[in-house]
Each structure stands twice: as C-alpha cells, then as structure tokens.
Amino acid sequence: MSETMLAERFYADTREVKLEQVPVPHPGHGEVRIKVEYCGICHSDLSLIDGNFPAQLPVVTQGHEISGYIDEVGPGVHGWEVGDAVIPSAGRPCRRCRNCQRGNFADCLALQLMAFAFDGGWAEYVVVGATGLTRVPDGLPMDQAAILADAVSTPFAAVVRTAQVHLGNAVGVWGLGGVGTHVVQLAKLSGAVPIIAVDLDDAALERAVRLGADYAFRADDPDLGAHITEATGGRMIDVAFDAVGITSTTRQAAQFLDVNGKLVTVGISSQQVEIGSFLDFTLRRKHVLGHLGYKVQDIAMLAELITYGRLDLSESISAVLPLSEIHRGIEMLEKREGNPIRILVKP
Numbered sequence: 001m002s003e004t005m006l007a008e009r010f011y012a013d014t015r016e017v018k019l020e021q022v023p024v025p026h027p028g029h030g031e032v033r034i035k036v037e038y039c040g041i042c043h044s045d046l047s048l049i050d051g052n053f054p055a056q057l058p059v060v061t062q063g064h065e066i067s068g069y070i071d072e073v074g075p076g077v078h079g080w081e082v083g084d085a086v087i088p089s090a091g092r093p094c095r096r097c098r099n100c101q102r103g104n105f106a107d108c109l110a111l112q113l114m115a116f117a118f119d120g121g122w123a124e125y126v127v128v129g130a131t132g133l134t135r136v137p138d139g140l141p142m143d144q145a146a147i148l149a150d151a152v153s154t155p156f157a158a159v160v161r162t163a164q165v166h167l168g169n170a171v172g173v174w175g176l177g178g179v180g181t182h183v184v185q186l187a188k189l190s191g192a193v194p195i196i197a198v199d200l201d202d203a204a205l206e207r208a209v210r211l212g213a214d215y216a217f218r219a220d221d222p223d224l225g226a227h228i229t230e231a232t233g234g235r236m237i238d239v240a241f242d243a244v245g246i247t248s249t250t251r252q253a254a255q256f257l258d259v260n261g262k263l264v265t266v267g268i269s270s271q272q273v274e275i276g277s278f279l280d281f282t283l284r285r286k287h288v289l290g291h292l293g294y295k296v297q298d299i300a301m302l303a304e305l306i307t308y309g310r311l312d313l314s315e316s317i318s319a320v321l322p323l324s325e326i327h328r329g330i331e332m333l334e335k336r337e338g339n340p341i342r343i344l345v346k347p
Contacts, residue, residue: 006347007123008326010048010062012055017062017327025119025127027074032130034086038146038320039121040065041329041343043178044268048116049330052270056117063122063345064090064114067136067146077130085142087149087303088121089132089296090114106295122326124347134299137307143320144313147178147342148302152313153294154266155182156302158241159190162291163264167191169238172228174219174253176204178341179266180243181211182316188212189310192239194231198224198252204339211315219252228256237261247271254286262287316341323347 004021011018027033045062047053070084080086093100093108100108114120114128136145159165171192173180176199187195197208197216205216215231217224228236238261240253245267254263254275263275263286275281275288305311318340321329329343 005124006323007061007119008063008323010055010060012058012060015049015051017049017330019324019326022061022123024125027072027077027127029074029076030130031074031127032070032077032080032086032133033072033074033125033127034066034068034088034121035071036066036121036124036126036347037068037142038066038344038346039063040147040151041326041333041345042150043333044150045115046330046334047268052268053116060115061119061121061123061126062115063120065146065148065150065342065344066121066126067142068121068126071125074130080130080133085136085145087134087136087145087299088114088126088128089134089299090120090149091293092118092129092132111293122323122345122347124323132296134296134303137303139307140303143317143344144306145303146344147313147316148299150294151178151316151342152182152186152302153298154291155179155243156186156298157294158264158266158291159183159186160298161295162289163239163241163262165190165192165239168193170194170196170232170235170258172196172198172237172240172253172256173208173213174198174240174242174249175244175267176201176208177243177336177339178316180241181208181341183241183243183266184208184212185311187239187241189305196228196231196237201336201339207315207339219249224252225256232258239264241266243267245269245271247274250275254281254288257284257286259284260287262289264289264291266291317344319343321345 093105097109194214197213236258
C-alpha cells in the first residue's frame with residue numbers, strides 16, 4: 001500500500017482547513033488501524049474551526065464519528081482481527097487524573113477527545129485504541145454505524161443518563177438539527193408523552209413530527225407559551241433539551257419547565273447561560289444539567305436497537321461527500337443546506 005494518505009488537517013494558528021498527503025499511521029501497543037468507511041461532520045468540528053472550542057494541538061485531523069474496517073492490528077490487542085467492521089469511541093481517558101488513578105476511566109476528568117487531542121477520521125486511515133471499539137452487527141449499514149459515535153450516542157446518553165426520561169414525561173426539544181432530531185426519536189423510545197419540538201425552521205419542525213414529535217411549534221411564535229400549556233394540559237414540561245446551546249434557547253426552554261423540571265443543555269457555544277430569576281427557579285425547584293458525550297457501551301446498545309427495528313436512522317444521513325470535498329461539506333453544515341441531520345465524508 002501507499003505510504004501516504006489523503007487527510008484533512010486543521011491549523012490552529014490560522015484556522016485553515018487543508019487537504020494534504022500525510023504519512024499513513026501505524027498502530028502501537030493496544031491499538032488498531034482502521035480503513036475509514038465513513039466519517040461524520042459535526043457541529044463541534046465547526047466549533048474548533050471558528051474558535052468556539054480552544055485548540056489542543058497546533059495541527060490535527062478532524063472528524064470523530066467513524067465507521068470502518070480494521071486493516072492492521074498492533075501488539076497486545078486481543079479479540080480483534082483484520083477485516084472486522086468497527087466503530088471507535090471518540091474519547092480516551094487521560095490516565096493521569098484522580099479518577100483514572102482510581103481505575104475509574106469512564107469518568108475521566110480530562111477526557112481526550114478524538115479530532116481535538118489526537119487525530120480523527122477525516123482521513124483514509126485512523127489509529128485508535130482497541131479498548132474503545134464497538135463491533136458493527138450484521139445488517140447495520142456502515143453509514144448509520146458511523147453516526148452512532150456521537151450524533152446518536154450523545155443524545156442517547158442525554159435522554160437516558162442525564163435527564164433520565166421515563167414513561168409519561170412531557171419533553172420539549174429546542175433545536176432540531178442532528179442532536180435535537182435524535183433526542184426526539186430517543187425520547188419517544190423512552191416513553192415521553194407529549195414530545196414538543198421547537199425550532200425556527202418549518203422543514204425541521206415537519207421532520208420532527210414525522211420522526212416522533214407530537215407537537216411542533218416555532219420558537220418565535222408569540223403564543224408559544226399558550227401552545228405548550230395546551231399541549232401538556234397545563235402541566236408544562238418535565239424535561240427540556242437545549243440542543244442549540246445559545247442564550248435565547250436556554251432561557252426560553254427554562255421558562256416552560258414544570259415544578260422539579262429539568263433543563264438539559266446539549267448544544268455548545270461561547271454564549272452565556274441565562275435561565276431566569278432565582279425566584280422562579282427556587283419556587284419551582286427547577287434543575288439545570290449540562291451534558292457531554294456518552295459511555296462506550298451506549299454505541300452497542302444503539303446498534304442493537306437498530307438491528308431489532310426499534311430505532312430508524314434512515315433519514316439521518318443527509319448527504320455523503322468524498323473526502324476531497326470536505327470544504328463543501330463544512331459549508332453545507334454551516335449554512336444548514338437542506339436542514340441536515342448528518343453529513344458524511346467517504347474517504
């Protein structure tokens with residue numbers, strides 16, 4: 001095989017995204033190399049480019065939602081072979097913080113994220129740790145497999161772990177892009193009733209209803225409060241998800257929480273959190289919870305849900321572009337062309 005490969009490279013000092021020929025990496029102890037089949041373009045990738053996420057490396061290959069096939073196995077790896085279809089985890093423990101020193105790697109305090117702290121999958125090949133791999137089950141399309149490692153697993157963990165949505169919860173979802181759309185689907189699986197979708201885009205609202213929302217309202221509707229009151233029978237929202245992560249959506253979502261209601265922030269930006277008055281939050285005993293990421297086992301759970309027909313991600317792949325058109329893919333997501341759930345590159 002060639003000793004070089006095509007890869008996207010992000011330069012932190014100039015914020016430039018370049019396509020370059022770079023050396024093909026080789027796995028070290030406990031690692032495997034994956035021939036990338038698909039890799040998603042995520043808003044967090046854009047946040048690194050626009051400066052909302054601080055750079056951790058002067059130059060890095062982006063992309064952290066990967067599916068592919070193992071093509072080289074490093075020493076000390078057991079249970080994996082060349083040709084296995086896999087999904088790598090997007091994070092790895094630092095092994096230095098107090099939790100890691102106690103063996104609690106799942107709750108690492110300085111988690112290293114792929115595409116930020118080490119090279120990701122906008123490339124022909126990527127090297128990852130074998131301990132974070134999930135096997136792709138027979139029947140799961142590889143394009144859908146790729147987005148499980150963040151675009152679906154992060155909403156899953158937000159719904160199931162952080163928010164602990166259960167049967168009968170009234171759920172509101174602000175922002176219906178890649179994260180918010182999957183929150184709607186997963187909240188429905190968890191038994192939420194009703195599910196209320198809120199956005200400024202009519203096409204995104206229509207799609208949310210098609211995928212499981214019971215109601216869809218525009219965020220700029222002056223009667224939004226009345227609509228939510230009617231939809232919930234006056235009990236308001238038990239769990240509100242802000243999948244945008246800006247001041248206005250957080251403030252609006254918090255406004256409609258019921259007593260003991262939870263606001264879960266999943267979207268990320270550099271804006272400030274504003275959630276209303278102390279009087280309102282104290283009297284109604286509201287909660288605000290930040291959410292990030294997932295546990296590795298969540299990917300396997302989601303893969304099983306798909307293979308059993310419980311979860312349908314057939315509408316989640318909005319476009320697939322060759323790696324050579326990564327700049328075009330970034331632009332499509334930035335401009336929200338076609339209201340994408342997830343755009344993929346195929347090296």
